[in-house]
Amino acid sequence: MKLIRNQQVADDDYIKLDDAAPLPASGIIIVSLARWRAEKDALKKRGQVGVQIPPALEVGELKDDLPFLACIELTFVFIKPKPEGGLSFDGRAYTQARLLRDRYAYKGELRAVGDIFRDTIFAMHRCGINVIEPKAGLDPQDALNAFKDFSLAYQTAADRQPSIFRRRIA
């Protein structure tokens, strides 16, 4: 599978591991949060491990684990709120990304998965997500255009570009 890593199309060379599957001898693996919690010592010892977290997780819980994690997988999905009407895009993982980068200084990969369409990518990039797994049917080459959506921003975010406030008055 192709994905976007650091604004370029790249091969997905990580292995997503089922909870029951044995640990492969080599390669970077991504495990569920449950497995990470259950087998933390063994996984730390093996190294080259990432964890997939749900949008509801308060990422401060992972604070002490961060040095051992090569990758954290964040989930963005459309949800269907009650009682009726259209789908709503769940933006909680934008906050998770910013906290991981800005508050906890996480240096590994932040990977976005889920219902990712082109127009959600620019803000992901700004929040510090550097690997994007496009949804089925989205051409990664085409999705690269998302990085050109805006050349300026009013806020400083995890991408550390100077805000317009700072550009106006240094």
Place this chain on the structure above:
Amino acid sequence: MYRYDNYDKQLVNERVAQFRDQTRRYLAGELNGDEFRALRLRNGLYVQRFAPMLRISIPYGLLNSKQVRMLAHIARTYDKGYGHFTTRQNIQFNWPKLETVPDILADLASVEMHAIQTSGNCVRNITTDHLAGVAKDELVDPRPYCEITRQWSSFHPEFNFLPRKFKIAFSATQHERAALLTHDIGVRIVKNPAGELGYTMYVGGGLGRTPIIGQKIRDFLPELDLLSYLEAILRVYNRLGRRDNIHKARIKILVKDQGVPKFTELIEAEWAQIKNDPNLKLRREDLAHFQKFFRPHTYDKAAGAEIHAQNPSANPAFATWVQRNTWEHRVPGYRAAFVSLKPRSGVPGDCTAEQMDALAGLADRYSFGEIRTTHDQNLLLGDVKQADLHALWQALKPLGLATPNIGMLTDLICCPGLDFCSLANAGSIGIAQELSERYDNLDYLYDLGEIKIKMSGCMNGCGHHSVGHIGVLGVDKEGEEWYQLTLGGSAANDARLGDRIGPSLSRAKVVDAIAALIETYVEQRQEDERFIDTYRRVGIEPYKARVYAEELESA
């Protein structure tokens, strides 16, 4: 007023290009319906009963004449020749074609306007007192703070997909005119005992299905800490706000579920982590940069002496208009002049392209080229020389914009209702028209005094019915339009929600029922007591008895 620099221009132009491409991809089948919906909404584009509806942002209700002319152009070129001013100081067009929306946005960008975040689950237009900058009881002009907040909240990468819409209002006066306590965040600009400027913060106000009055969570926030505190509130809300049910997704429900003390603790804990972030801390030079756009106009120092050039009492109709539709201004010899968008039989808030063009000319001539929108769906020329009022009145009259009813019963607000909106259960425009016809005797209207009627066609409460002195809510009863009446609401300093008077009423009975409420007031009032004060004194029973008299008799 604020003028775009090259940064603002570039961003807005990039947004137009982005939306043009999104529309193209949607029409080409590259974006699915749910994806495009999430995108078009944040550009103000709804799909309504008959056509898309485009909502255009008017930041804190301030327009210049060039922008008003552009709105007239849009009304003529892309719509049916009129627009509709809303309770959030914006304007809506009800008949544009989807394919033309990118062109409309490009036209808007050419006059420093946009439709960014006028809908969708994101931070909406920042609103404030329509008298900002001219009000006598104002501590400081709130608009520089509004503009700073507008910029900070525009395309904020973390808060693009909140649980639900998010509305922020500012006020800097003792007598509150911005309905702070009905907003997700209400910011009151205050001074502390040491004489330093800052903010009292209110969170969790909102109308709609579960109307709640905002709660104070901080007495005093230092002036330079505005953005870090807003960021803390938004972050806690983005993390913890409910997403499983749209009726429970506003921040008011989070505040209610957590309780004010716990909620406040969450905000303060988050804020403690970011309050010293240099990227969020405002600097004195930032404030100065924004303040310079809102310096007082060059007022005519002699204006105070010219007041008696015409004797208003010579023309009673003019004197009435001055009394009802103009407001005191902090500079001697000037008044703020309301432009009533509530003519007899009209649709509250509607304005034609011809009226807009004419108003732009009047603004240039009499009010430093600026026009304001109010959250009561009227317009305002903020800085008119008293000596020019007569000429202004004469110009407004033939345009149908001089109905002397500001603050009166017929200055009611209502949502578009079933006539346009796909969410509505019932019509509201028809009732507004019927009321304006029934109460067109000005002397009687003035005798009744200040009565705020607010009507919504459904629970979402766009017409703010919960805080009307008289609230009218459209409900669906087996496919028929029925109406629930409430009494005693207020969005001012004494903000509170109205009380339900009883079972809902049919369309045929609702206007008579409102009339019964008015009659009860007239019978019960003491001297110059206002409608709302009489209600507070005597309680709901006499009103209830009168409205349901027929039912009680037949029972």
